[in-house]
Amino acid sequence: MKKYFSLLMCGLLGASGFSQSLDDILEKQEIPLNSDIKIGKLENGLTYYIKENKEPQERAELYLAIKAGSLQENDDQKGLAHFTEHMAFNGTESFPKNELINYLQKAGIRFGADLNAYTGFDRTVYQLPLPTDDEALFESGFKILSEWAGAISFEAEEINNEREVIVEEERQRGKNVSERISKQLLPVLLKDSRYEDRLPIGEVEIIRNFDHQTLKDYYKDWYRPHLQAVIAVGDFDKDKVEALIKENFSDLKTGENPKKPEIYSIPSNKEPLVKIVTDPEYPYTVASLMYKHPGTSVKTDKDFRNSIMRSAVNSMLSARIQETTQAGNAPFLQAGASYGAYQGGMGDLDAFSIQVVAKTPETLEPAVKGIMDEVLKMKTFGFTQSELDRTKLNFKRAVEQSYKEKDKTASKVYVNQILSNFLKGEAVIDMEYSMDFYNKYLDGITLEEVNQMAIEFIRDDNQIILLQAAESSKEQLPDEATLTDWFLNYTGDFEAYQDEISSIPLLDKELSTAGITSKKKIKELDATEITLENGIKVILKSTDFKSDQVLFQAFSPGGYSLATEDLIQSAKIADNLIASSGIGEFNAIQLKKKLAGKSLSLSPYISTYTEGIKGKTSSDDLETLLKLTYLYFTEPRKDSLIFQNLKDNYKVAIEGKSSNPVAVFQDTINTVMRGKGPWALDPEVDDIENFSLDQAYKFYQSRFRDAGDFTFVFVGNFQNQEVIPHLKKYLGSLPSTGSKEKFKDVGIAPIQGKVNKEIKKGLEEKAMVVLTYHDTYKHNQKNNLQLKAIKSALETRLLKRLREKESGVYSPSVGLSIVKIPNPYYTFSISFNSAPDRADELIEATKEEVDRMIEDGPYEEELQKFIAQEKRQKELQLRSNSYWLSYIKGVYSKSIKRDYINQYEDYLDKLKPRNLKNAAKKYLSVDGQAQLILLPQD
Structure with missing residues (x-):
């Protein structure tokens, strides 16, 4: 009887006459709160949410959320909700000035990447991810959140120093074509609403001139417990966390006449x-x-x-x-x-x-x-x-x-x-x-x-x-x-859509099963290496980091370095062409329909010196991924319509670059850092007409017709004994001649000597500065780690100098690029935005800090922060499938030693200021330097 009733109900639910009553039933059923989340409210009105969660292990996410943002600002407070957020990192009751950031960095927490906050129209949110294996540090997190909630210092000196930092933030994020377009569109999009006049970044005149008390008034009015929530999710004991919340937040006062945020709407419009x-x-x-x-x-x-x-x-x-x-x-x-x-x-x-x-x-x-x-x-x-x-x-x-x-x-x-x-x-x-x-x-x-x-x-x-x-x-x-x-008013010119579906199999041929010529355990990687009869090498690393994820990458030396000069531009679009065209008997649309209900993504790629295929899937769909892999090697599809679409997109993108000052500047940077050869440069408009469908297709075939020198890496939740039969069938059937290819050195490298270029283009009062230091070196793990430590220390110093002392830059960045093939070299790249009339002085300040780094090297405190952050990041990486995929690829590409992962902490602990001082002098006192500046046009 129950079975009959269920079938009857299914029939009724499918009938249109029942849909209204179903809506009535469902409308009355509120979705219950996740049963694993503990929610509570303190007597002062503060709400808290607690959830135990084991991923990532020994980590917790602590958040403070406030139901107030820029909409709550008075006319003389425009931008002060955001300013308040900045002040939370410039001193609280227990952590004066920058001591909060300093304390957390010593514990391995990165400012910006981990520790951060944001302000919106109706909210301000602070985030503090912490390890939970350090009890004192974890407990201090709740104290930090509580002081953000009610004990920000607002020291006069810190307020004044932060004014120009926020002006520079607005310059860095805005002062471009997107901002100019937005300023014209927002009065329409937000017409007659408070949103139009309360953008979170605020108004420069107010930021530069507000009275300190006006800022404090915003904090007093809106940072109140009845508008705040503490959110704690992570690998901890929820009862202990609840006790910490009560201990740290119960004393916060609601105060007199607590405000309630007004709900602001955007009016309707009858006419367009x-x-x-x-x-x-x-x-x-x-x-x-x-x-x-x-x-x-x-x-x-x-x-x-x-x-x-x-x-x-x-x-x-x-x-x-x-x-x-x-x-x-x-x-x-x-x-x-x-x-x-x-x-x-x-x-x-x-x-x-x-x-x-x-x-x-x-x-x-x-x-x-x-x-x-x-x-x-x-x-x-x-x-x-x-x-x-x-x-x-x-x-x-x-x-x-x-x-x-x-x-x-x-x-x-x-x-x-x-x-x-x-x-x-x-x-x-x-x-x-x-x-x-x-x-x-x-x-x-x-x-x-x-x-x-x-x-x-x-x-x-x-x-x-x-x-x-x-x-x-x-x-x-x-x-x-x-x-x-x-x-x-357009009434259309169309017919009803016809859903064309192909019934043919994805792979309509019988494949033979290849044998395995070798199989061995790679202890350092906790992985298995097998070699198939056709020479393909496969590395399998089974993990439990995800329950249903398998990541995959195949790679081989060569890339478009092996293209001749007359074919290079067509060669560069070959991977995009094939990836967009479908495969075998299926065009891209048919293939997408064929794969409905499958959880997988896969695409071939060709870079300067390598080619390969990368993707991800679930355990259940791994065989389908291998079928597609087989087809990308053996039956790539040549689609003239896709080719024309690619040409159209390239043309519009390239033509648009000439009017975009940032794109022009980036082209200049690329030329300095990569050289001027056809293998290094992006195509120009004239090159597009010379794109050849046949040449691109043939070049792709040349890269994938012989799979014998490919290495395949699989990382994820699978059992080797279940996967290997599929590998023997689909990878073992790939064509191979037994030859081993090598890439060709096509001269991509930074221009030697000192380069100084100034470009004047663009409408906005904004300077973009890039300083680089580059040279060849001996590529090994010790030297690479020294480079990373120097990069970290230099970024810390430039933040202190350019942002905190000079108040001239919002977020200076130091990049580090390490290249092994064809010839090892490194590049430090320092970049920042500033007011044009301050660019020269800030460049000089930057060079002073570089000279100081050459003279002194990283200080002990800077080094210890770097080591702490590296160790904490490595803990997370070691439980990441994507990290292991990249690491194993590095091992088999001969850019990383196999046992490096097990010796990493030893390498870190051997870093000493005296050694880094010598390294800084070696790597920064180089002839390879570039100073590149983008200024507004005259």
């Missing part, structure tokens, strides 16, 4: 809001149409089901647009359409957003009408049952994989869900609940429901129409009325 903007540096012609909708959130089962249907519409529409783009003769360069949060969630709104990139300004009309054909086709005919079935299959596979990883999910994932719960009231959906929900309701979602939802995306009001283009194209652009007509 239209804006056309141009800029001399904007490289594309981009039109968009948005339909604003009331915001959605997931709190009940009905919300959850609706969110799945919205995702289904997005997925199916995206697939159709992609198909049109790749089908040849598409009227646009790129296009997209999807439903989601409006402008990142502003005003509690959603939007259905349609965007199209035209090939040229002159072809904007067919581009707009081309994307509207797809949208109107969806509205008129809806989707097909086969499209929905395929989407459900993909959704089900994704949720199954998430469920398998429920015990391997990183703590930060849970933190983000909890943040949404505290700030927006969103449900924190338990993995088991999600899996059960999909099993119950996914199959019952009908095509009729999904098509009706898609129709409702398109409405007659709340429309916004935008156009962004190059200033030089003004004469070719439509006026606002014409653009509106193209979007809203």
Whole structure:
């Protein structure tokens, strides 16, 4: 009887007449909070969330969230919510000035990469990831959060020093074409709302001149416990953590007249809001149409089901647009359409957003009408049952994989869900609940429901129409009325979508099974190495870091260094061409449909000196990945339509670079660091016409026709005895002649001697500076580690000098590039942005710090911070599949010693200031130096 009742219910759930009553039932069912999360509230109103989670091991994520941001600022406080966030790192009651950062860095916590914060319109969030195996350090984390919540010092000197730092942050993040375009669009997107006048970065005049008390008033008004939450997720005892929260936060005072943040909205608009903007540096012609909708959130089962249907519409529409783009003769360069949060969630709104990139300004009309054909086709005919079935299959596979990883999910994932719960009231959906929900309701979602939802995306009001283009194209652009007509009055030129599905097998041939000529255990890697009869070497490392993940990479020496000069530009697009064209009998669209319900990604690549294939999959889909690998070697596909699309995209991108000052500057950097040969430089516009489909295809074949010198690495959750039969079949059947190729030295290396270049291009008051120090050296682990230690110390000093002392730079960066082939060399690259009139003095300050590093080397404290951070990072890396994949590739590429991983801490502990002093002098006192500056045009 129970079985009969279940079948009857399934039938009813699938019937449209039952959908309304199902909605009524689901609307009343609130999604319960994840049962593993402990939530509580202190007497002062502070909320706390605690969840035990073992991934990563011996780590915890501690967050402080405040329901206040830039929207809560008074007129004289614009930018002070963000300023307050900065002051949290410039002194608290127990950690004056920069002692907080200093204390955490000594414990191995990285400022910026680990320790950080951000300010939004309606929130301020602080993040503090900590190890839990150091009890004193872990406990101090709660004290730090509590002092951010209620005991920031606001010392006068620190406030004044930070003013120009924030001005420089605005310069670094903005002062470009994107900011100029945004400033013109935001008054339309945020029309008549508080958002328009409360951007988190604030106003420069206020930042430079506000009274200190005004900043303190913001902190006093909004940093109150009833608006705050402490979030702790990690490898700890939850009862102990709860006690620490109560101990550190119970004394925070709510104060008199506690404020409640006002809810701000963005008004509706009956008539379309239209804006056309141009800029001399904007490289594309981009039109968009948005339909604003009331915001959605997931709190009940009905919300959850609706969110799945919205995702289904997005997925199916995206697939159709992609198909049109790749089908040849598409009227646009790129296009997209999807439903989601409006402008990142502003005003509690959603939007259905349609965007199209035209090939040229002159072809904007067919581009707009081309994307509207797809949208109107969806509205008129809806989707097909086969499209929905395929989407459900993909959704089900994704949720199954998430469920398998429920015990391997990183703590930060849970933190983000909890943040949404505290700030927006969103449900924190338990993995088991999600899996059960999909099993119950996914199959019952009908095509009729999904098509009706898609129709409702398109409405007659709340429309916004935008156009962004190059200033030089003004004469070719439509006026606002014409653009509106193209979007809203076009009735379409289309037929119902036909879902073409191939029934042929992915691999339609019988393969023989090869033998294994050697098999051995690699103790240092805890891996197994096998060699197949055709010469292919395979390294297998089985791990339990993830429950259902297998990473894979195959590699071989050669790359496009082996291309002749007359073929080099076509050779450089060969991998992109093949990866985009599908495989064997399947074009790219057919292949995607064929792989529905599979969890895998795979693509070939060709770099300067190597070629290979890389991807990832699940244990269940590993055989499918190997089938695709076999086909990428033996049956790459040559698609003339894809080739033309690639040419069109390259042309628009390259033509746009000439007007972009940053792109021009980057080309200059590349020339200095790589040389001027055809193998080193990116293609120019003239090169595009010389791209050859046949040459690109033949070059790809030349790189992959002989698999005998390839090494394959697999890392993840699998059993060797289950994998090896597949390897013998699919890899063992790959063609091989037994030859071993070598790459060719094509002269890619930094220009020798001292280089000084100044480029004047661009409209903004912004200087970009790059200083490099480069030379050849002996590549080994000891020298590489010394280079890394010097890089770390130099970055610390430049932060102190350029940001904290000079207040001239927001975030100076020191990069380190280590190259082994064809000839080992290293490059230190110092970069920063500043005001143009301060560039020279800041360059001199930088050189003073470099000279000091040459003279003194890293100090003991700098070295100990580096060692602590390296050891902490290595703990995480050793439980990462991606790290081991990279490491094993390095071993078999002969760039890393096999046993280095086991000796790493010994190498670190042998680092001494006296040795690093000599190393700094050796590596920084070099003839290979470059000073490159980008300044605004005169």
